[in-house]
Amino acid sequence: MQVPAPFEYERATSVEHAVALLENLGSEARIIAGGHSLLPMMKLRLATPEHLIDIGDLTDLAYIREEGGEVRIGALARHRDVLESDLLAERLPIFADAERVVADPVVRNRGTVGGSLCQADPAEDLSAVCMALGAQLVIRGSGGERVVPMRDFHVGPYETAVGDAEMLLEVRVPLRPDxxxxxxxxxxxxxxxxxxxxxxxxxxxxxxxxxxxxxxxxxxxxxxxxxxxxxxxxxxxxxxxxxxxxxxxxxxxxxxxxxxxxxxxxxxxxxxxxxxxxxxxxxxxxxxxxx
Amino acid sequence: MQVTMTVNGEELTREIEPRLLLVHFLRDTLGLTGTHWGCDTSNCGVCVVLMDGEPVKSCTVLAAMAGGHEIRTIESMEQEGVLDPVQQGFTEEHGLQCGFCTPGMIMTARALLDRNPHPSDAEIREAISGQICRCTGYTNIVKAIRWAAEHEAAAAPGS
Structure with missing residues (x-):
């Protein structure tokens, strides 16, 4: 039986709350959203966070919308939302191409865009999609937001530019003519x-x-x-x-x-x-x- | 910590360890052993239950994360001695042999038909593609789900 190591669990009620928890709890705290990358790592004890901050209630972060010449995808959008998005099908069909072959339909009900990108697995599909699209990633910390291009987002296998007291908030994809x-x-x-x-x-x-x-x-x-x-x-x-x-x-x-x-x-x-x-x-x- | 969720229509609260997985909460804490526990790696799909109406692999959801949500398991399908049409379909079309994958298959099929009452065979196969059956070769499972779709359509008012 695979069981994660013990940890404390807290639910964030807002982005500000999640960031404050990250800051207070230190480097052994991790955000959990769908859990379909982190929980398998925790079961294998490859990840042993002491605190999990569940952002599952922050459904405001599950959007997919067009704004200011960009498509913006909230970190909590689930793979299924991306696959079924009419906006993405019309504007950026690469997402549906990829989502059809991300894991399986049941996993896609839980796994999130933010979680997939933050897992930074070299074989992860949406990371290649975001690289191709020249996506910009919005990262939030207590000092505010910063924007990192996809080419700088992964700093190594399973390592991202997201700091200990920060969380990924949004993916921005610039729309170009033709x-x-x-x-x-x-x-x-x-x-x-x-x-x-x-x-x-x-x-x-x-x-x-x-x-x-x-x-x-x-x-x-x-x-x-x-x-x-x-x-x-x-x-x-x-x-x-x-x-x-x-x-x-x-x-x-x-x-x-x-x-x-x-x-x-x-x-x-x-x-x-x-x-x-x-x-x-x-x-x-x-x-x-x-x- | 305490967790409160609705399981098969009943709201309940239990004291749990945060690391307890939903599959073990259902099986060991609540004694609902109809949900099976298989690969532990979100590959096989025998642990599928419905969370707010959508199939999830309960080995990859913390019981704590299910707090405040509605969980539905295989135990809720038969009502007062009457099988759910999906269960009846598995009976009619011999949709199982050993039965290990069956609860998960049935829950996924239920969610599929709730969203799409007239799925094509391709849509049925896509819906169950995250779940493994080592007995049937899937053909009879697809037939069983199609049986349920056809009989629900026939029983629906106005049809």
Whole structure:
């Protein structure tokens, strides 16, 4: 039987209350929302917080809305909310692509966006999505809010820029003109972590790619940000040759390790192929050519 | 600490350790052993119960987190000797062999039909994709849920 180590439990009644509790209780306190990353870690005693602060009652943080040229997602939005959001389906279909293959439907009823990002697992899907989209993350502490770009949010495997007395509040995704996005993942079976996955966001200016973002999951010590491939895409007209070139870079610039999900050369090949497919779909969506 | 929640329509309060998982609260504290306890890692889905009407894996919810919420378990399905249509469907279509996954499957199916009374086979398979059955190959479970959907539709007023 897997049982977490003992801890004290408190329920936050507001964001201010949660932050005050974090500050008072010190570095051994952790926020818990859906619990579907933290509780498994606690059962394995890989995490042994002395205090849990449950933010499950802060349902004000479960929003998904468009505001100021951005889509804003509250940290407590559950995976199911993201999957079923009409706004995201229309504006940022990469989220539904990814959420369809995040864990399974029952887990998606509990797991949250904030929890997934703060787990900072190198194979986590929404982290690759947020990397591709150039998301900004709003972090709250007693001194107020600060905004951290996704590329700086994970400081290592299972480590984030969120300080001891801070909590993640919101994900902000900038909306660009003529934008298309897609997520491609290969997993061994339903609900498993990715063998490899690729998230792509493209925006167009006339016939050329104005902005490109690519994030890979499960093929590096953290979410892989493919800056060299992004540079190769910017300012170019979309073509199979261009996408093949970016896919080749994806295979070169990721850093997978061999494990039970496959050897390194296979994962590099897969990362490239999935990048290629996601580029194709993102471009088709932006140019409204998706069949 | 004390926790107060509604289980199968009855509000109750118990003294618990904060680290107690909901599955053990239901089985050991309340004696509701219809909810099964399997992999302990939120993979197998035998521990599924409904929390505010939606399926959750009770091995990955603290009993403390369920405080203030409504929990529904397999024990609530049969009412005064009448099986829930989902339970009846599992009987009619031989939706189980060993029965270990059955309570979780039935609770997920109940939640599915409450939201979507006419699911396609694909929607049924998607809904139960977080739960493992090692006996049936799933075919009869899908048939059982379809049986329940068809018979609920036939019994619904105005249909």
């Amino acid at each position: 934008m298309g996005s897609a997520y491609e993942k290969v997993e061994r079976r339903v609900g498993d972590w990715a063998i490899a996955a690729a998230g792509v966001a493209l925006s167009f200016d006339g016939g050329t790619i104005a902005e490109a973002g690519i994030g890979l999951a499960a093929v590096g010590p953290g979410t892989v940000h493919l800056t060299r491939a992004e540079d190769a895409l910017r300012g170019q007209a979309p073509s199979e040759e261009l996408f093949a070139q970016a896919a080749k870079i994806a295979g070169e610039d990721c850093a997978p390790t061999a494990d039970q999900r496959g050897p390194v050369d296979y994962k590099r090949q897969l990362a490239g192929e999935l990048t290629h497919r996601a580029l194709r779909r993102a471009a088709a969506r932006a140019l409204q050519q998706e069949v």
